[in-house]
Amino acid sequence: MSWKITALAPRLLVEAALIAHEDALDWDHDILISGSEVAEDQPDDWRLEAWLSRKPTKADKAALAALFATEVPPFVVEKLPETDWLVTSQQGLEPISAGKFHVHTPDHPASEDAGVVDFVIPASQAFGTGQHATTAGCLTMLTHMKAQGLVVRNAADIGTGTGILAFAARALWPQAYYTASDIDRVCVDVVSGNAAANGVPMGSGAGRITMTVADGMDHPLIAARGPYDLVMANILAGPLVALAPDFGAALVPGGHLLLAGLLETQEPGVRAACRRAGLRLAGRIVRGDWSILWLRKRPIR
Missing domain, CATH: 3.40.50.150 (Vaccinia Virus protein VP39)
Incomplete structure (x- = not known):
């Protein structure tokens, strides 16, 4: 994916946009979107990101804007370097411990804790x-x-x-x-x-x-x-x-x-x-x- 569109907005606005995306039956599946917090200490400040393999068109931007029912935030469009961003986005992530499990990428060692089930999951396209x-x-x-x-x-x-x-x-x-x-x-x-x-x-x-x-x-x-x-x-x-x-x-x-x-x-x-x-x-x-x-x-x- 070589292009990204980013919009910063309050959490409720981004969540509503994500819901609208799920309900959009005619959505162009070449446009992948996600929503996330800007930072852990800013739980009410979110970003909506869209990735495309082509330069965004007016129609692409209009489709994203239509997800925001009340207020459309400004869009920042950027061309990304030629790299596998799905892989890069997952490299170097800190391991997590959840229940009986420890999950990490190959960049991190396995857990040495007794009784923990360890999984190594490399960055991938899934x-x-x-x-x-x-x-x-x-x-x-x-x-x-x-x-x-x-x-x-x-x-x-x-x-x-x-x-x-x-x-x-x-x-x-x-x-x-x-x-x-x-x-x-x-x-x-x-x-x-x-x-x-x-x-x-x-x-x-x-x-x-x-x-x-x-x-x-x-x-x-x-x-x-x-x-x-x-x-x-x-x-x-x-x-x-x-x-x-x-x-x-x-x-x-x-x-x-x-x-x-x-x-x-x-x-x-x-x-x-x-x-x-x-x-x-x-x-x-x-x-x-x-x-x-x-x-x-x-x-x-």
């Missing part, structure tokens, strides 16, 4: 190094779910990215069956490479991870390997709402659903969709502005 608050929150929640006595025999990680959540679940429940999927084909090689680097076996048997390319739950393999007693999805609020009925249908009675990728302001809508699908809240974590939800399907009485 989401999920564990640095992001939602991924770290999921690792914390999985650790909590295990501590609460959850037993997993068959699990699915929808929108797996780098495979980190599937890897973590397998570390907690090593004899279960695992299905991982992503809409992006590049993730097949990413997950395979990360699995090899972390000693995680791929395949269809117990304790192994089967990877496929799928749009949400829509794939024969995902259907054939179900139903599941754990489904994980760290994606975006819009798809979580849309997929809630499919998640409910794919779970065994009493099964568990771990959701992330939603802002706390988006939580009511996601939870309402899950309630309609027969899922009830079992626990939640808030990391920064992000909610991580543990839901459970009604058991047969």
Whole structure:
């Protein structure tokens, strides 16, 4: 990506723009956007960033401006040096410790703490190094779910990215069956490479991870390997709402659903969709502005 557009605005304005982006059905997917705090000590000051592989056109800027319903902040457009910014953005990041897990890039050493599960995830073209608050929150929640006595025999990680959540679940429940999927084909090689680097076996048997390319739950393999007693999805609020009925249908009675990728302001809508699908809240974590939800399907009485 050789061009970037940046807008500085209050947190609520950027969050509203991110929600509008999710709802924009005609969005140009060559424009990737993200929102983040300007600094930890400035929680109400955010930036919206958009990356493009071409010089932004008037139409590109207009599409970004349309995300801001009330007040459009000034845009700063810059041409970036020819480098892999997806890789560079993740290099040198500090390791994180979340629940039972320690996640780091190859630039940092493994944890020496006893009882900690260590994963090395190199910078790649897929989401999920564990640095992001939602991924770290999921690792914390999985650790909590295990501590609460959850037993997993068959699990699915929808929108797996780098495979980190599937890897973590397998570390907690090593004899279960695992299905991982992503809409992006590049993730097949990413997950395979990360699995090899972390000693995680791929395949269809117990304790192994089967990877496929799928749009949400829509794939024969995902259907054939179900139903599941754990489904994980760290994606975006819009798809979580849309997929809630499919998640409910794919779970065994009493099964568990771990959701992330939603802002706390988006939580009511996601939870309402899950309630309609027969899922009830079992626990939640808030990391920064992000909610991580543990839901459970009604058991047969």
